[in-house]
Amino acid sequence: MKKLIFSSLLLFIIIAVKAQVNNTNVLQDLEKNQPQKQDQQVTATLKSASRLFHDKEDLTSVILIIPYDSVVDVLDSDSTYLKVVFEDNEGYIYKKDAVINSTPVILAPTNSQETRNQVEQTAEQKQESRFTYLENKYGTNMAARLASGKIWKGMSAEMVRDSWGKPLKINREIGIIIKEEWIFKNTWLYLENNTLVDWGPIPVKK
DSSP: OHHHHHHHHHHHHHHHHHHHHHHHHHHHHHHHHHHHHHTEEOEEEESSOEEEESSTTOTTOEEEEEOTTOEEEEEEEOSSEEEEEETTEEEEEEGGGEEEOSSOEEOOTTTHHHHHHHHHHHHHHHHHHHHHHHHHHHOHHHHHHHHTTOOOTTOBHHHHHHHHOSOSEEEEEOSSSOEEEEEOSSEEEEEETTEEEEEEEOOOOO
C-alpha cells in the first residue's frame, strides 16, 4: 500500500515538473517570436507620383513630391488618405496613389538601418531624376517650384500636370476661348486657352 502511494506521488511530481517545463518552453517561444512581430512594418508602393501633405485638410501644405514606385511606411489610413513616413517626413498621401504591399516587410534588428538606408538612397535617386527632368525642361528655379507642388496664375496646363499630376476630371467649353475646369480631389482649377487663371476648394456636399 505504501509502495502504491509512493508511486502515485512520484508520478504526480513527474507530471507537474513536465507541465512546468512545457509552460516555460511556450513562454520562451513567445518571447522569441515577439521581436519579429514588433519588427513587421506595413508598407505601400506608389503607383503614381504623389504629393505628401503635412495637413490633409490643407492642400497647400505640400512637404514634397514622392516619386512613382517609391515605398513608404504606412502608419494609419482612412477612406481617402494614408498616413505615411517617407525619408523621415511624416504626412498624408491620397490612398488612390498607392498600393498596400500584401506581405509586410520584416526588418531584421541587425540590418534594419542598412535596409532603411538602401530604401532612402533609392528614393533620393528617383527624386533627383524627377527634379533633373523638370530642371532640363523648365530651369532650376521653376523646377524647384513644380517639384514642391506649387501652382500659380499664368502657368501653362503642362506645368500644372507636372506639378499636380493628371486631374480626376476635366470640364471643357470650346468657343473663342477654350475654358477648362480641372477637378482634383478637393480643389478645382480654372484654365483659359491652356493657362491657369484661378482655383478654389470644391464645396462640401451637405
